[in-house]
Amino acid sequence: MKKIIYSTYCLAIVGLFGFISLSAQAEEKEADSHEGHQVSSAADTGAPLPESITALLDQGFKFHGTFNAPGDIQGYALSYNNQPIPAYVPSTADYAIVGKLIDPQGKDVMGSRVHTLVVGPILEAAWSAFEDTRFIPEGADDASHIVYTLTDPNCPYCNALWKSSRPLIEQGELQLRHVLVGVLSEDSFRKAAAILESNNPAIALETHELNFRDGGIGPVTPSEESRALLTRHAQLMREAGATGTPTSYYRDEEGNVQRIDGAVSTDQLRGILGIE
Incomplete structure (x- = not known):
């Protein structure tokens, strides 16, 4: 892997x-x-x-x-x-x-084996959970690559990933599926609720990201439905082994679920996904 x-x-x-x-x-x-x-x-x-x-x-x-x-x-x-x-x-x-088992050259000799036994099943379970929750898709439904990403409205690195993903989405190669969370602050929670409760969450998310430096979307008092969903997403985040945002998930060429921690550039994202 x-x-x-x-x-x-x-x-x-x-x-x-x-x-x-x-x-x-x-x-x-x-x-x-x-x-x-x-x-x-x-x-x-x-x-x-x-x-x-x-x-x-x-x-x-x-x-x-x-x-x-x-x-x-x-x-x-x-x-x-x-x-x-x-x-x-x-x-x-x-x-x-x-702890890690290190050989004389300083290499972690058992890391890949532990990853296979522990992380692989966790990532597969995370993928299934993301498929079954309410996400906000950006990009064509027939895109060749699907990426789920945990997005907090107040996270600047989520905004950076949003920007770097634009060329691949416009190319028709990527559908980016945002699983909204509000884990950084109460304001994050309220802004995530505002996006979810808008008439068109995809447009609301886009408008928020375009105006991120100016504060983006205004926070709202979450409805019971939004509060339950965001609480569930925070739980999914923990179960998926994510410790911050953005954390993204994709399937590699062998069909195994892999994880990307943090913001990456457009070229890095192309390389990770194998997009020409």
Whole structure:
């Protein structure tokens, strides 16, 4: 799978986690908690999870599968707040070491494997959720490329992406589907509601983006419908692993869902999507 493209974007949600080492004897586990973890493990390896891994699951981590790591080490694909977190347990002791496994050249040797086990399913689920929600499309319905993007009305980088996408939309190659969120401020929430509640949301969004530097569309008091939709979109954003806006999603040449974090130029967008 292609790497996630990272760029500048408006930070909305921040998750921090450290380097963790947990002893198998750190604390007693509840019996029912063990049973739940063992069911997940059985589906993957047929064996119970190490005590150190179940300790992480008790702290809110999620288990996605195992993988073989170099040396006498077993890898575990975990996530926290939908962010991929690899954990490694050596055969000599039940301690879980959380973080990247780096080779002598400084390369993250297991990153792609963890991405496949954790991020791939999250991105596929996100794509399905975006298809089923109310989005604002720009561009032809028969465009060769579809991109879903999380757009906050007060995000300058969303505005930059909106501008850089114009040539591809006008070329007929791209349909950009805006999933509106209002996560940066209450004003963002109210402006997103104003766009959604306008007679023509697509025109309202265009007018807002064209006048972004002057404040764009005026905020409104959200209707119950708009409030419910925007609350749902904020939840989808978290579930999709997005930590800021714009975050965009597309399918690559192999049909896998990929993510673009931040604003990219027109040429970068052409290269990412494979548009001539």
